[in-house]
Amino acid sequence: MRTTFISTLSMLNSPRTTTTKLQVELAKANTEIATGRHADVGLELGHLTGQSITLRQERTELDGIIDANSLTSIRLNVTRTSLDKIRDTADDFLSSLLGASGHPPSASLVREAGQANLASLIAELNQSANGQYIFAGTNTKQRPVAEYTSPSAAKASVDSAFVTAFGFSQTSAGVGSISPSQMATFLDGPFTTLFNDTNWQSNWSSAGSQNIESWISPTERVETSTNANVSAMRKLAMAYTMASNLGIADLAEETQQVIIKKLVDVMGAATAEIVQIQAGLGTTEKKIAEANERLSLQKMFFEEGVGKLEHVDPAEAKTRVDSLTTQLQMSYALTSQLRQLNLLNYL
Known part of the structure; x- marks a missing residue:
């Protein structure tokens, strides 16, 4: 016992x-x-823990896309604002030229407006958002467009082309002897060539021609920017340079009219292209808004799934x-x- x-x-x-x-x-x-939620999710859920982790990961991915869409929307908003300013400036300039039909505008005013508008265009093309240049295409860290001042490559190329075509500079007294046909040949030939894609990127622009593409949902990828190399921007730069740096104030009246007619044609084409760019970016903004709505619904679904397992x-x-x-x-x-x-x- x-x-x-x-x-x-x-x-x-x-x-x-x-x-x-x-x-x-x-x-x-x-x-x-x-x-x-459970203090120890793994202990409580056992084999269902993997399902909970998967739902959380998918929800986190959606959060990342929604946050990225917010930054993209900011960039698009800044882009839209700059494009509005560029288009408004172009419309005002074009209106001043068309409003003077039958009454030639003051050549000195055309030149001054061209100088101011060119500086404004370059400033808008060099706008940035969140540390990225919005008109730089995929080359977001590089300032897109150089200033049009001596000794910039852009101004040097225009000055050189003028001297080659006429034998004297734009500030020479000889500009008064340039005939309308000579100016028309110069504008349609050597001068226009200065603003083709190759010369533009050599003398004016450091922007990339490829636009930024963003995933706005797990299955949808769209272009979410534009760039300074598009035809519309090159045409505007050409028009403002034409008005400001070809000695228009010292040309004969008939030769001035050749420039003004060319200005009207180029400006009209440029503003129409800007409207198309804005329409495309507007469509992108709408797609982002719709994608965010879908992502929010999907996020709620994942949160409900996590809640049923963990709460x-x-x-x-x-x-x-x-x-x-x-x-x-x-x-x-x-x-x-x-x-x-x-x-x-x-x-």
């Missing part, structure tokens, strides 16, 4: 062990109330906290009573 000995030490340690377990369970329950019932968690708190208090009370047991009390 064996006799089991019960000591006050073993009786004292027993509630201590229980107290530790209760404290752990209480901390776990409080965490679940605070976060609304806890707040009421049930609160009941557990109350129950564990009561048990813990009882354990503390029992431990206190056991600590008061002393053999001396019974001697």
